[in-house]
Amino acid sequence: MRIVVASGKGGTGKTTIATSLALGLAGDGSAPPPIFVDCDVEAPNAHLFLKPLFEQSQPIGIMIPVVDEALCTHCGKCAEVCAYHAIAVLGQKTLVFPQLCHGCGSCTALCPEKAISERLDPIGVIERGPALEGIDFRRGLLDVGKPMSVPIIRALQKQVTPRPGQTVILDAPPGTSCPVVAAMQGADYLLLVTEPTPFGLHDLRLAAEVARELGIPTGVIVNRDNGPYPDLETFCRSSGLPILLRIPFERAIAEGIAQGKNLVEIQPEYGERFRQMFHQVVRGEKA
Amino acid sequence: MKQLVILSGKGGTGKTSLAAAFAHLAHEGSIPVRAVLADADVDAANLELVLHPELMETHDFTGGSLAVIDPQLCQGCGDCERACRFDAILPGLPYQVDAIACEGCAACVYQCPEEAIRMEPQTAGQWRRSESRYGPLFHADLKPAQENSGKLVTLVKQQARLAALDGDYPLLIVDGPPGIGCPVISALSGADLALIVAEPTAAGVHDMQRILETAAHFRIPALVCVNKADLYPEAARQIEAFCRERGLELVGSIPFDETVTLAMMNGEPVTAFNPESPASREIIAVWQNMLAALAIQPIPKVKEMT
Amino acid sequence: MKIVLSVTAPGIEAPIDPRFGRGATLLVVDTDTMQADAHPNPGVNASGGAGVQAAQFAAGQKAEAVISGDFGPNAFDALKAAGVAMYLYGDCQTARQAIERFQAGQLQQVGAPTQSGHHG
Numbered sequence: 001m002r003i004v005v006a007s008g009k010g011g012t013g014k015t016t017i018a019t020s021l022a023l024g025l026a027g028d029g030s031a032p033p034p035i036f037v038d039c040d041v042e043a044p045n046a047h048l049f050l051k052p053l054f055e056q057s058q059p060i061g062i063m064i065p066v067v068d069e070a071l072c073t074h075c076g077k078c079a080e081v082c083a084y085h086a087i088a089v090l091g092q093k094t095l096v097f098p099q100l101c102h103g104c105g106s107c108t109a110l111c112p113e114k115a116i117s118e119r120l121d122p123i124g125v126i127e128r129g130p131a132l133e134g135i136d137f138r139r140g141l142l143d144v145g146k147p148m149s150v151p152i153i154r155a156l157q158k159q160v161t162p163r164p165g166q167t168v169i170l171d172a173p174p175g176t177s178c179p180v181v182a183a184m185q186g187a188d189y190l191l192l193v194t195e196p197t198p199f200g201l202h203d204l205r206l207a208a209e210v211a212r213e214l215g216i217p218t219g220v221i222v223n224r225d226n227g228p229y230p231d232l233e234t235f236c237r238s239s240g241l242p243i244l245l246r247i248p249f250e251r252a253i254a255e256g257i258a259q260g261k262n263l264v265e266i267q268p269e270y271g272e273r274f275r276q277m278f279h280q281v282v283r284g285e286k287a
Numbered sequence: 288m289k290q291l292v293i294l295s296g297k298g299g300t301g302k303t304s305l306a307a308a309f310a311h312l313a314h315e316g317s318i319p320v321r322a323v324l325a326d327a328d329v330d331a332a333n334l335e336l337v338l339h340p341e342l343m344e345t346h347d348f349t350g351g352s353l354a355v356i357d358p359q360l361c362q363g364c365g366d367c368e369r370a371c372r373f374d375a376i377l378p379g380l381p382y383q384v385d386a387i388a389c390e391g392c393a394a395c396v397y398q399c400p401e402e403a404i405r406m407e408p409q410t411a412g413q414w415r416r417s418e419s420r421y422g423p424l425f426h427a428d429l430k431p432a433q434e435n436s437g438k439l440v441t442l443v444k445q446q447a448r449l450a451a452l453d454g455d456y457p458l459l460i461v462d463g464p465p466g467i468g469c470p471v472i473s474a475l476s477g478a479d480l481a482l483i484v485a486e487p488t489a490a491g492v493h494d495m496q497r498i499l500e501t502a503a504h505f506r507i508p509a510l511v512c513v514n515k516a517d518l519y520p521e522a523a524r525q526i527e528a529f530c531r532e533r534g535l536e537l538v539g540s541i542p543f544d545e546t547v548t549l550a551m552m553n554g555e556p557v558t559a560f561n562p563e564s565p566a567s568r569e570i571i572a573v574w575q576n577m578l579a580a581l582a583i584q585p586i587p588k589v590k591e592m593t
Numbered sequence: 594m595k596i597v598l599s600v601t602a603p604g605i606e607a608p609i610d611p612r613f614g615r616g617a618t619l620l621v622v623d624t625d626t627m628q629a630d631a632h633p634n635p636g637v638n639a640s641g642g643a644g645v646q647a648a649q650f651a652a653g654q655k656a657e658a659v660i661s662g663d664f665g666p667n668a669f670d671a672l673k674a675a676g677v678a679m680y681l682y683g684d685c686q687t688a689r690q691a692i693e694r695f696q697a698g699q700l701q702q703v704g705a706p707t708q709s710g711h712h713g
Contacts, residue, residue, distance in 0.1 A: 206431055
């Protein structure tokens with residue numbers, strides 16, 4: 001089973017929930033420890049809580065064009081077919097703009113002189129290694145100054161091949177646009193983490209809409225719960241989103257997380273609570 | 288005209304609460320500064336929830352294009368699938384396009400021997416101009432699951448910038464998105480100053496370093512303020528030490544204060560909701576430091592709100 | 594010589610537009626005759642690479658110089674490769690004013706990008 005933890009708003013506690021769920025399942029003993037994938041490649045934090053020992057590192061990039069000026073006749077075909085204006089013919093020069101290139105290969109394929117080859121333009125890395133409780137930990141890391149995070153998330157997704165009975169937990173980036181969708185692709189279940197505030201609810205609505213568009217069954221976890229927030233309850237009820245877990249606002253929890261501890265470490269009973277929630281979700285999906 | 292962008296790397300550190308307070312202080316603070324406001328978090332735009340602006344205009348935003356296969360013309364040869372590097376073509380008769388995976392590159396269009404594929408521009412969202420009680424607000428909504436959020440950020444900022452230039456506004460305040468990727472780079476572009484809102488947590492320190500590196504990469508000067516500063520004093524000290532080491536100015540330490548959440552629940556900037564609260568007092572000091580750093584006014588004395 | 598300017602409307606009296614890639618109109622001015630031809634900016638609706646397209650247009654017009662309010666890194670690299678000189682409007686209000694100051698040598702020439710990039 002592939003579970004994605006997401007939320008429209010940033011800072012609602014996605015990583016706290018995802019890492020605590022992973023530890024809860026790892027402590028179960030009846031199944032292999034889960035695979036954990038940190039898909040928030042712009043601001044990855046799960047390693048701070050699961051403390052992996054990275055053993056493998058693999059550069060990720062996109063294939064960008066390299067123009068052989070000796071063969072190029074400056075006919076302009078490459079610039080004409082590029083949807084991103086990442087290649088331009090200016091007088092007697094053909095220039096490539098790596099920051100704009102999506103690596104689609106059209107210029108390479110359509111150059112009448114076969115003057116274009118390709119090279120890997122690195123945009124980040126994927127790292128992998130064992131973490132706490134035998135969790136198989138992977139994360140992506142976008143290089144500073146590079147705009148496109150999606151190719152790294154797609155590469156992470158492609159490399160996930162769980163053993164039978166092994167759960168995969170993916171920690172998604174915040175927001176509702178392409179990197180989030182890339183993280184949600186292929187999910188069997190989506191956990192949306194929210195907080196009971198107007199910002200939290202507003203962004204939960206958007207994230208729930210993405211989930212509906214992708215057709216992924218979804219449940220809600222209310223974090224920093226400090227009493228009833230009727231608007232949130234009403235929204236979840238009317239949208240058919242079950243509230244699976246409420247984590248109260250407690251200064252002890254906030255301080256523990258600030259120090260890089262996960263929920264299971266701060267209050268061990270959360271291990272069992274997350275396991276129960278997981279089994280409830282699995283039962284719901286089988287039913 | 289000066290452009291101030293508020294960023295954090297990590298989400299949920301209080302960017303929007305701070306941006307709303309700045310909008311209020313620019314308008315009603317001890318040194319009024321006319322400011323245009325822009326919400327550059329187009330994935331999850333929240334500034335309007337605090338500013339309650341009156342909507343003036345809405346425009347469609349055309350993002351990228353999407354490949355569409357004509358089922359009548361498709362012969363099922365599979366050339367499109369082989370041309371696509373984004374796994375966006377699903378085999379079958381006719382072949383189909385996975386609209387979410389499609390990058391809009393048109394590689395399939397060029398390879399289809401039947402000329403059965405065309406590109407269709409997509410409405411990816413909307414941008415709006417509103418009037419808030421503190422000044423004009425430019426904001427946008429990206430449709431869920433859309434691409435091109437960076438382009439929409441650029442569009443929102445360009446409109447805000449033109450309005451600021453037209454109306455002779457001395458300041459543009461941009462509430463930025465989380466992360467360090469495409470929309471953040473668009474939000475940073477052209478800024479005179481970035482204020483990084485750091486959270487004193489293990490994750491917050493890590494992400495603050497990444498966004499500071501990003502600002503430095505694009506040569507945008509950055510200042511740091513710590514929010515919820517007393518949550519975990521050790522991380523707050525780490526942030527201070529990091530800033531000292533890099534020669535970065537720490538322009539404020541906003542204490543953890545329930546009033547910030549209460550103000551949000553009431554849909555008001557915290558400095559308007561309760562100017563005497565501990566967080567408000569420190570935000571007022573941060574704001575004065577911002578004005579000084581932007582050289583919008585001579586360095587003012589920190590004084591109480593009236 | 595030919596100069597390309599980013600403006601908001603056709604005509605030599607057009608108000609300037611500080612955006613090179615996304616200004617509504619590119620004005621091609623022949624400084625010998627002061628004839629001004631207006632062209633829609635090809636970059637204005639681009640989903641990225643607007644500066645590159647505007648630069649390609651200027652190079653295609655065989656312009657020797659462009660005047661605008663800002664040049665991002667992509668537009669800068671493209672114009673530099675094409676051998677087109679870049680100048681900044683400063684506080685000019687109209688295209689005519691900018692041409693006059695250009696001819697008087699009063700406009701600042703650009704030696705590096707004036708903005709960090711935009712991304713789609």
